[in-house]
Amino acid sequence: MNETLPLREAVLSWLEHARGLPPTPQAITDVALAALPQWDRLEDAVAAAARRDEHPDLYGKVDGDWIPSFSALLGESGLGEATRLIAQGADVPLFEVADTFVAFCTGPAPVPERWLLLNADLPRKTRIQLGQYTLQTFTLDELRQAVPMPAIHGLQPHSLDLNLITDAPFLHVPDPGRKVTRRPTWFDSAGPRAEAQHWQALLPLILWDSELLRVDSVFTVARGRRFDLNPKNVPTTIKIYSVSYGKEQESEVRDTGDFYLPEKDLPALTAFCTAISSKIDAVMAGASHQRRIRNRRARRLERAARHLLAAYQRTYSDDTVWEVEADELHLDYVIALEALLISPHDDREGIANSIRSRASALFLTPEHQKAVGDIVQRAYKARSTYVHGDVIKDQTEQEKLEELRTLRLLTRQIILRWLVLTPSDTDDLAPLLDAAAQGTGREEHIDRPLRAFFTTTPPSSPPADITAT
Template identity: 75%
Template structure:
């Protein structure tokens, strides 16, 4: 603490000197590199308050000596931006900037995190653990604590207006090995797409409610150091509200979808996500298992989830996909079904596989009506899949009929994945034989009906399926 005051005074001295600097970033950098007395004093204060042994991230090696890295001290801290604004004559809260700079230098370096902005709406204060991820809503004030130099937010051209993110939902997870090579965007080619890399956190939310939930943007946060969300990566829309005089006034707000969780449903959502996350984790522990069944089961769940999420990201409304992509999305859903419902012991001929998928999908439902409906849907889906893969065209089907069929298949795929997670054994047994027995009318009460009723009673999703309420 004794070294913080000289650091603050050195920052204030530098900011006072900023009034006499040229207002361009390169000129300010040149001044810093020229080591004027004000900059020299700032470097010495940084070295005293934040020595390299405690804060190696602040330093760079120059001519065999370790000195405060001007790119970090000026750039990442926000001090350079504050300097430029002051040089331009802008009114900035200098004491707050100095305090933020001291905190930047003296606080431990934060662990980088990956943040996913979701298009849904959740109650204020939402905080749900999802494995290594956390689903959390942030107020504007809470978001300000994550950005460097909160006092500068909104003062620079092109900066993100955090008010449009008030109460926005984010999935965030620590990512200590992530190295930022450039400003991330949604199509960040430095790694897998978000729905593939973060599927274990996204899947429970999607199983809770069939309304579409998508990832709007992915970015990196190092709290107090970096907040890489680009303004262009936040979908916005115009909404009209009456003012206090009854006149209509337009406001730019975050464009949210149909996935809405009311405060009254938050405890049930939390319980559901906790239960599903535990089941996903139990399956995924089989990745490194010595036995074949657990390994295959883990890979198949991941494959099913990835195809489901890839289809979600290209579905822009409940009945809305680009017509040119509809058949590809259809294929994604069929791959997800097939990944979960085939068995290592199945015959390899196509007819046998298709037949097993139909009967096993139907066995996951509790009433004859839903079983017949499911088998019919899967038979139709598999036929469409084969038509598409073989290069043929589906005839006698309007665009509206195709979109309706695709939506129905999406809802069925969600139910199959959910029920598969509820029922799949946690040991080395395979679920397929149990479903085959159930399809023949044996062992269905003990292995299928009772576990499903118990799960949908204790930790149900937002809407109970028809076969559960009527069974």
């Protein structure tokens, strides 16, 4: 005999009784608390099919006794919403609701997850593993299975707008310690912001392409129980479609930004992200037996990544950076460069020259080395002007934005090359770059590894200095 059959029959009995209930959430809760025979039978069936030692999330303590929690059974499962719809006279698929409720009670509790919505346009059914994270575009059916009581989705007058995020790219990761609530979440009010907390998964994507990528929203999801999506947390834009007879029609769609990946490039993105994630993991774990060296190297990478991502998060486009923030973003990029290229053994004097020399040494041709040196020199001059409280007077606003974009693209390249070249068993890359700047070991330690990486695992656009050699 099926052990869950009594529970299924009890649910169906409750749903049949719902046709005569008042159609308001509070009234339905009051009826459940009033211990109607149909509800008592349902609670008894839950207790028999899902014991508290196996499903503690379904129980609450009342007057010293553990009993099935009506808030879990009515609220989290979606049964309360199904009951209200039936009371209103809606055509609800009773058997599907009953089967979903039985699965809710008897199946394992889902692990809470963090879902980061990205402002990007990726191919349907994208699924790339990035360490513990998964980059995924969810189909409409997959999203429906993530919400409580999929059988009634769309019947409620204020259903979650799943069409708005169908095929949208999410980075999701298990977060077992997170409390699942119904409240929609922007960025955590406590602790690191999303782009800082999840930088290891975001960095490979940013290094893949020069177009801006940001975290648009952050959701907490316990699949089949809670999905804290609020359409107001999804940035939208108006798209105009041409219809017959020269007429146009407007539609509100998700704002995907400029980060676009054609389907043909999906294998290349997968290979690139896999390779970069592996290098990030190697730096963070370290092959060195010297903990001090390993920890310092990991901290420097994390610091550089966080400053890069912080600047990205405040850059909606290269032409629309707030003037009041432009200097601050500039400083973020310079800090990222310093974090990776300064050696612990450097003297305080001459650091700017060391950074310029090492940044230049990461590029393969004399022309690109000179161009990089000039960019870094201008960046340091602007940095000094800003931190000393002065104003850059020799640049127009447009020139400042163009310089900021140039510095952004350079910082991306330097972080990528640092990851490709950094040895796992030494303090930092600086000695190899200093030697390369003097013409020693350049082919072995710099040029050959970079050419190999960009040949076998190229980003969306191969760097100009690589294609020039």
